[in-house]
Amino acid sequence: MVKVRVLDTTERAVGNRHATGALDLARRLPRLAIEARRIAATAAHGIHGRRQAGSGEAFWQFRAFMPGEPAHRVDWRRSARDDERYYVREREWEAAHTVWLWIDRSASMGFSSALAQAPKVDRAVVLGLALADLLVRGGERVGHIGLTNPQASRSIVDRVAEALAADKGAPADLPPPLPLAPLTEAVLISDFLTPAPRIKDAIERMAARGAGGHLVMVLDPVEETFPFEGQAVLAELEGPQTLRVGDAGSFGALVRERMAAHRDAIREACARRGWTFAVHRTDRPASEALLSLAARIAERDAGMAGARIGAGT
Structure with a gap:
């Protein structure tokens, strides 16, 4: 029988002043940041930046104010014309070279089995920080949705980790x-x-103005294979519900079928907007996911650049 565990609230928590567990995420962040830098440095060979030179002074457009941004960025004159949201005045370089990260730290991310190299939340943090480092090395601006503004600082790993x-x-x-x-x-x-x-609704809203996107589904190998036999009790990590299963072997076939259908639905939602979707299992090295993600970002940007050149000829 494969052993599994779920990180408790303290271990998943970031910034919890009352956290005392030795494995709480805030205490693991320095180690995860070091791991992220190491992985990014390894992946950086052969990956080149995409940013083009420019003055960066020309007005580009207004965009919606994002949670976590400083209030002084709000354009109050433009915002006064809309009763539902605030707006920020973007310059051209801000709009053209910004990547927004978002790292899930909800309850289900605390799951880990004996087959995994790390809990899902740890792997997600390492992958997100490593990607931020890699993108900044390539000349990009990176921000975490709701936590940090986009920036091209070489200390991006520390800044995002501190915000988390x-x-x-x-x-x-x-x-x-x-x-x-x-x-x-x-x-x-x-x-x-x-x-x-x-998930589809979130993608549609985020992509409504033409933004690109990439989803990385981080799963424990047990969640995909369900390698259990006999009786089992399943617990919902986001709520109090439990389910007692009499024949886990037969039930596993249903789990795998529904998981495949769920992935297909997400993949289809991404494809509708030209976004990419990939699955990363925590029994595989984080570097694999990072290199694959960096390649997808570069491929999409090459396509966008070609489209712009074609439109201008």
């Missing part, structure tokens, strides 16, 4: 579904064990 540690809010299972500016990209890292219609 300072976050006192209750972790959500999906990012705020706010429209992102055109020519920006979103990278969402989660297990996406959320009803597919909610």
Whole structure:
């Protein structure tokens, strides 16, 4: 029987002042940041930056104000014309080279089995920080949705990690579904064990103005294979429900079928908007997911650049 465990609230918590567990995420962040830098440095060979030179002074457009941004960025004159939201005045370089990260730290991300190299939340944090480091090395601006502004600082790993540690809010299972500016990209890292219609709605809203995106579904190998036999009790990590299963072997076939259908629904929702979707299992190295993700970002940007050149000829 494969052993499994679920990180408790303290171990998953970031910025919890009352956390005393030796394995709480805030205490693991320095180690995860070091691991992220190491992986990013390994992946950086052969990956080149995409940013083009420019003055960066020209007005590009207005975009919706994002949670976590400083209030002084709000354009109050433009915002006064809309009763529902605030707006930020973007310059051209801000709009053209911004990647928004979002790392899921909700309850289901605390799952880990003996087959995994790390809990899902740890792997998601490492992958997100490593990608931020890699993108900044390539000349990009990176921000975490709801926590940090986009920036091209070489200390991006520390800044995002510090923002995660300072976050006192209750972790959500999906990012705020706010429209992102055109020519920006979103990278969402989660297990996406959320009803597919909610995921589709979040993608539609974030991509409404033409932003690109990439979803990385982080799963424990047990969640895909369900290698159990005999009687079992299943517990919902996001709620109090439990389910007693008399024949786990037969039940596993249903789990695998529904998981495949769920992945297909997410993949279809991504394809509708030209977003990419990939599954990463925590029994595989984080570097594999990072290289694959970086390649998808580069491929999409090459396609966008070609489209712009074609439109201008």
